[in-house]
Amino acid sequence: MISHIAIHPDYHRRGIGEALLKEAEKRAIERKLNRFEAWTRDDQWVRNWYEKMNSSQTETYYHVYFKGNQMNEIMHTKVPDLFLVNSFAHxxxxxxxxxxxxxxxIHQCACYVKHFS
Known part of the structure; x- marks a missing residue:
């Protein structure tokens, strides 16, 4: 799984992310891994980049965050004196x-997978 690829904004659009991904692929293949899995949120430019890197979207779900009074209709507890403050759900x-x-x-999360030959 790819946990994080980030390039400082001063160096965006210079091919650095692609070079990092290709090097990671090379090392993964040497270790006999058969795919990469990367998760991202609803940042369309990131999704476009993974597709450009020959990854395919395989699934999505939503992170839904609740806090304070927002949770009253959604979350309930049967534990006396326990007050829900923040929560997120898939x-x-x-x-x-x-x-x-x-x-x-609310954020849509998407999984991109790239299989190696």
Whole structure:
């Protein structure tokens, strides 16, 4: 799994990310790995970059964040004197709009996979 690839903004669009990924692929193949898996949020330019690097999107889900009063309708506890303060959940359904009035933090996460020959 690729945990993180980042390039300082002063050096964007110079092929550094691609060079790092190619070197990582070379090392992975030497170690007999058969694929990379990378997760990203709803940053379209990052998704486009993974597709340009010959990765395919395999799945998506939503991170839905709740805090304070936003959780009253969503989360409940049966534990006395336990107060939920913050929470996030993974939502894999199709009706993401149901949360739009309950929270302002929803991010779509996507998995990109690149198989090696």
């Amino acid at each position: 939502y894999v359904g199709d009706d993401i709009e149901q949360f739009s009035e309950k929270t302002n933090r």
